[in-house]
Amino acid sequence: MKTSLLRDRRLLPYVLIAPALVILAVFYLYPIGYNAVLSVFSWDLRGPMTFVGFGNFAELFTDPDFGKVVQNTLVYMGMEVSLVMIFGLILALFLNRQGWLSEFLQGVSFAPNVIALVSVSLIFVWLMDDDIGLFNQMLGAIGVEPVGWLSDTDVALFSLVLVSVWKSVGLNALIILSALQSIPGYLFEAADLDNASAWTRFRKITIPMISPTLFFLVLVNVIGSFQAFDTINVMTQGGPQSSTNTLIFSVYREGFEYYRVGYAAAIAVVLMVLVGLITVLYFRAFQKRVHYR
């Protein structure tokens, strides 16, 4: 039976893709539906499931903290993506030259990317300690008041952004760098012959030529920002005063700490809708402005 399946050239491709598709369906497609189902039930993981209709959503939207959580998520996204892109681009331009120094710096700035985010978080918890952390000691040395990196409700979310940017800016820079280096040199030679200034060359050649890469990176970073979890769980636990509580962390906390699975699933539904919406809007807004070769 097996041999005949493998012999039949019309069936063969289906046999070859079946395992992959089954797994993708079971672990990615089905859970989306199952999550939606969970969101209309009340369940504590052990007892029976009780149908509550849109009860979970009703509770969610009347919870004053939830607005704050959505706000945190979006602020985090905005800060993270813009900082990574800006510093990534600057770093890429700085690294865009030959020689051992540039290559060495590429390696150094990329290194954080291969390290577990958990490890990075543990290191920065130590660096950002209010009293004895290196950051505040250094600030003290130059006469600046200590900053409540992880204890000040106005700063904590930004501190998490910093950690994330520190970890991923090197990767983003090197991806931009490889796009920079794939721009054909003759374009710049032609621009030189047309007496274009450095700024004009950058604006009219460099940016348009790497725009597909920038477009792609922004999208990847946006989707990635919604998944930020390790830093929050290790560094702030959503605090202080929920100032770093995001949607993904709420799903985790409601589901696995408070055992309100239905409620957590409802938050996940909101998160999915948000991700989908932002992706679609993003494509609508920018795709036409990207220069594809």
Place this chain on the structure above:
Amino acid sequence: MSQIELRNVGKSYGDKEIIPSLDLTIEAGSFSVLVGPSGCGKSTTLRMIAGLEKPTTGTISIGGQTVDDVAPGRRGVAMVFQNYAIYPTMTVEENIEFGLRNNKVPKLERRELVHEIAETVGLTPHLRKNPDALSGGERQRVALARAMVKKPAVFLMDEPLSNLDAKLRQHMRIELIELHERLGATFVYVTHDQVEAMSMGTSIVLMDSGRIQQQSAPTELYAKPQNVFTSRFIGTPPMNVVPIDAFGADVAADAPAGAEWLGVRPERLTFADASRPAVPGETELTVTIIALENLGAELVYRAAMPDGSRIAIKRFDEIARPLGDTLVRVETNDIHWFDANEERIAEPAISGQVREVVTA
């Protein structure tokens, strides 16, 4: 030895019909060349014989056996690809023995066969090398060796020489002809190059738009093109095909019934020679030479005729004629006649030759 037969073979990709319906017999032991402009269906035909493409309609047999449901590897054919398709992941030796290995030929026998073939094609010093390290000519030999080692009854070749430089190509042409003589297998060779076709083939199948325009020996193809397409495909520059009255009323009067076009090869036109007046059967007319290509051994003149048609004249004279008006002579016997459908019509009987009506 294997005769290849295609009966009613058609091939379409979706709505796009590449080959409407093909009937073709390739004689056992022949060196048959499928030739035609790109997109004429010659490669598709070859690939259907190989089993790499499935005909939409019709049936193919090799050596009397229908092969429609036979896998490519079981048809007893070997193929040399245009880009050689040498497996870059294997050494030269592994490349050559790959087919034998897949056909479960015992190891000792495999070694013997591989070495024997390598000796024949002169690859022995390269057996352990990776294909990357080989020159174009050597890769070509690997491709040939890989085909030969299987001792197939049919060799299929898809423009195998087009990636070689002119000199090597010339050389390989002769080697392939010798190889054909030696092996006595059936060769089916696809090319778009008429010179390759004429010089190598024992039988030429000229195709256009998925249809066979003419299948015959090279000399016949040159001497008796069966339609305007064929007449203009073989020969450089191509045959001059003009309306029957372009050479004047005398020539037009000789035209057989139904003739609309006449064709005359550029090398058959001569310049009028004052020392030898025109004899019956020869016609003279004044044309205007407007350009000249000097190809060293030969001179090709472009000339305008009184009715405005352009013709080419090929001569082997040593001294080029000046541009301007000159008197050209054509022999009626050298004229090919074509009807309104551009099909050949029987030429006037020449020295006892029987009129034949040719239909394509």
Place this chain on the structure above:
Amino acid sequence: MTTTIAPPAPPASAKNSRQSGDGNSPPSPPTLRGVTPRVGATLWKVVRVIARIVISLALVLVFAGPFYWMVLTAFQTASEALSIPPQFWVDSLRWDNFVAAFDRVNFGHFALNSAIVTGGTLLGQFLIIVPAAYAFARFQFKGRDVLFGVVLATMMIPGQLIFLPVFAMYAKMGLLNTHLSLILPFIASGFGIFLLRQTFMRVPDSLIEAARLDHASEFTIIRRIMLPLAKPTIVTIGLITFIGTWNNYFFPLVWTTTDAVRTLPVAIPRLEALDEIAPTIVMAGNMLLVVPILIVFLLARRHIISAFTYTGVK
């Protein structure tokens, strides 16, 4: 040298300076171009070189500094770590913190789990991705484009959004606290299928046809031709999977209820509880997680960088 169908050359080490995009600091300030006075140009050059050195040092400090701080703390006593002004050096290598870390956490157990989960994911991915990518690349079949669209769509679904339903699924299937539960979802990587399919599609058709005329089975074609040609891509996918799985914290945390199959990243943060005033022990434990992968990175730096950046470019 064997021909391989490789991702584009690593950008990290472009050899061709003419290919380099500019936009970086111009060869000379535009205002001075053409009528450059010698002195001005030389001065400008010196300033630029100094600026470069300063920025380079700052970059090293920013990116390598935190790692250095981790290593330093791991070898310090609590009082050294707390000293004001901070100490930037240790007099002697003290291993007390590492001993304390080992006493508390069964590293062998967690490291073994990490190895099993990472190895299992790598192996499983290879077995699942290769046939799927091959079929999508080299076969015409009904529904192919739709099914491939499904594969691509799963790339857009962040795995962390669906951990809850998957957890519930595992609970019902009795898969909780098994290594399999941490491996299965990741072996059909849509990204891997996409990348490998691209590579397979670049293999010339005639190679496959020649193999079929040589009566090679589909399996032989994959093993003798496709896989050797796709080796760089497979290594790329493998490196990314290895680093991602080894470092993963989220899934081993949320898809388990006991320590039975949890991995190193879940275990390390627990050391925080051990440290009373300064995180010396947790930094020591952290080193055990960081150093192996840093060594791998140092050894295969170019390949890892090109793997990650290649995936970004397309």
